[in-house]
Amino acid sequence: xxxxxxxxxxxxxxxxxxxxxxxxxxxxxxxxxxxxxxxxxxxxxxxxxxxxxxxxxxxxxxxxxxxxxxxxxxxxxxxx
Numbered sequence: 001x002x003x004x005x006x007x008x009x010x011x012x013x014x015x016x017x018x019x020x021x022x023x024x025x026x027x028x029x030x031x032x033x034x035x036x037x038x039x040x041x042x043x044x045x046x047x048x049x050x051x052x053x054x055x056x057x058x059x060x061x062x063x064x065x066x067x068x069x070x071x072x073x074x075x076x077x078x079x080x
Contacts (some may be wrong), residue, residue, distance in 0.1 A: 023065075049073045050080075 002023070007015040016026065024045050026032075031046040052061075 048076055049078065 002020075004017050004020045006017070006020075009015060020026075026045060031048075033044045033046050035042040035044070
């Protein structure tokens with residue numbers, strides 16, 4: 001597991017190293033999910049329906065995940 005140092009800006013922005021962005025495919029405008037465990041923060045790239053459709057691999061999604069993300073997915077599709 002690789003570790004990266006992120007910097008925090010004056011307004012709380014997180015600045016990520018280029019190597020990290022390239023490794024997980026982050027682009028401007030992508031959303032990240034932050035999960036807090038004690039004093040640790042786990043950052044995970046949020047996959048949108050658009051990301052999933054653009055991927056070559058098949059991704060499995062549970063019914064619960066679809067129900068949870070449905071409002072955001074509908075909004076995202078209507079904005080296209």
